[in-house]
Amino acid sequence: MSSASYNNIKIDLAALRYNYDQIGKLVGDRVRIMAIVKSDAYGHGLLPVAEVLSDAGASTFGVAETEEGVCLRQAGCEGEIVVLLGAPAESFAEVIQYCLTPVVYDLANLAALSISAEKKGARVGVHLKVDVGMGRLGIMPSELKLFVDEIGRLPGVYLAGILSHFPLADSNQSSPTLEQGRRFAGLAASIGTASDGEMVCHIANSAALIRYPETYFDMVRPGITLYGCYPGAESVLRGKLSLRPVMSFHSRVLQVKEVPADFGISYGHTYVTGRLTSLAVLPVGYDDGYLRSVTGKAEVLINGHRARVLGRVCMNACLADVTDIPGVQPGAEVVVMGRQGDDEINADEIAGWMNTISYEVLCLLGGSNKRLYIYD
Numbered sequence: 001m002s003s004a005s006y007n008n009i010k011i012d013l014a015a016l017r018y019n020y021d022q023i024g025k026l027v028g029d030r031v032r033i034m035a036i037v038k039s040d041a042y043g044h045g046l047l048p049v050a051e052v053l054s055d056a057g058a059s060t061f062g063v064a065e066t067e068e069g070v071c072l073r074q075a076g077c078e079g080e081i082v083v084l085l086g087a088p089a090e091s092f093a094e095v096i097q098y099c100l101t102p103v104v105y106d107l108a109n110l111a112a113l114s115i116s117a118e119k120k121g122a123r124v125g126v127h128l129k130v131d132v133g134m135g136r137l138g139i140m141p142s143e144l145k146l147f148v149d150e151i152g153r154l155p156g157v158y159l160a161g162i163l164s165h166f167p168l169a170d171s172n173q174s175s176p177t178l179e180q181g182r183r184f185a186g187l188a189a190s191i192g193t194a195s196d197g198e199m200v201c202h203i204a205n206s207a208a209l210i211r212y213p214e215t216y217f218d219m220v221r222p223g224i225t226l227y228g229c230y231p232g233a234e235s236v237l238r239g240k241l242s243l244r245p246v247m248s249f250h251s252r253v254l255q256v257k258e259v260p261a262d263f264g265i266s267y268g269h270t271y272v273t274g275r276l277t278s279l280a281v282l283p284v285g286y287d288d289g290y291l292r293s294v295t296g297k298a299e300v301l302i303n304g305h306r307a308r309v310l311g312r313v314c315m316n317a318c319l320a321d322v323t324d325i326p327g328v329q330p331g332a333e334v335v336v337m338g339r340q341g342d343d344e345i346n347a348d349e350i351a352g353w354m355n356t357i358s359y360e361v362l363c364l365l366g367g368s369n370k371r372l373y374i375y376d
């Protein structure tokens with residue numbers, strides 16, 4: 001263990017590789033995979049994740065902003081890098097220099113990109129984003145022809161792809177997703193003749209790639225499944241795709257002490273002991289991404305047992321009840337997320353305590369702590 005911090009996020013790169021391979025087997029050889037590595041690879045670390053996925057055969061990466069694409073390129077990433085939020089004019093020089101593929105949805109932005117590309121003698125491939133029902137980024141289907149014609153007319157840019165995104169692929173209601181998939185298929189078919197044939201169509205996120213093979217088109221865009229979490233009700237999805245969690249959060253006990261019954265614990269004394277209690281002080285708090293909202297709900301693993309977190313979570317500390325766990329000593333390993341002994345606390349369980357989703361838990365914990373990379 002490093003002396004730098006009590007808390008470590010372990011990133012299991014072999015699990016990442018496993019998940020990528022499983023997704024590849026599920027979608028088959030003919031469907032490309034755009035590995036979604038935005039937001040520092042969901043808190044797992046952009047570069048180490050991209051390196052493992054490249055080794056595994058990934059040749060397309062999805063980032064949110066230009067800056068992340070530049071970072072990937074500078075580290076030697078050779079695949080196609082799609083910038084999902086598109087590129088602002090200030091970043092066109094980098095888009096061209098680093099051969100990034102921006103998503104487009106704005107005519108003025110396209111025209112400006114065309115001028116920049118022409119000046120540099122470059123041809124920039126763009127992916128056109130259409131909104132088939134997400135209600136977020138993208139042009140409306142009625143604007144498709146206008147955009148396709150414009151991209152065809154403008155020098156320096158070409159239509160390399162068309163994409164959309166599903167709002168409900170993780171819900172139990174399949175009809176909206178299937179309907180949106182059909183709408184997307186229709187739109188893609190309508191421009192098929194306008195592109196020069198190298199255009200890729202893609203819409204499926206993790207939930208869709210598990211549930212709806214009819215939405216694969218040329219490429220799927222897994223994010224959360226790469227990192228080993230299931231989008232939506234796990235029991236339904238586990239049977240279709242086997243995944244291993246990539247991130248785990250390890251800490252250690254700072255102090256163990258006995259406090260009497262009727263003893264107030266932590267700020268506000270929101271918890272008062274009902275019995276003689278053995279208390280483990282842990283160096284884990286909301287600054288480490290262990291949000292204050294887990295107060296009253298959270299548990300951690302110590303010596304292979306679940307220990308309840310008592311009282312309010314503080315900035316850098318929280319308290320665990322180890323009364324019923326024999327032999328807990330200062331320095332004992334604490335698993336905040338991950339497996340210890342026969343038990344496991346996964347990102348979904350923590351997300352439940354925080355009233356959020358696993359995605360946010362991974363970003364929070366991964367972004368707030370030192371990461372250690374392991375491959376075994």
Ligand SMILES: *Cc1c(COP(=O)(O)O)cnc(C)c1O
Pocket residue numbers: 036038084165204205206207221222223224225231
């Ligand atoms: C984040 C994102 C994804 C990945 O979604 P998951 O649910 O994590 O698989 C796919 N496509 C777009 C456009 C995204 O923004």
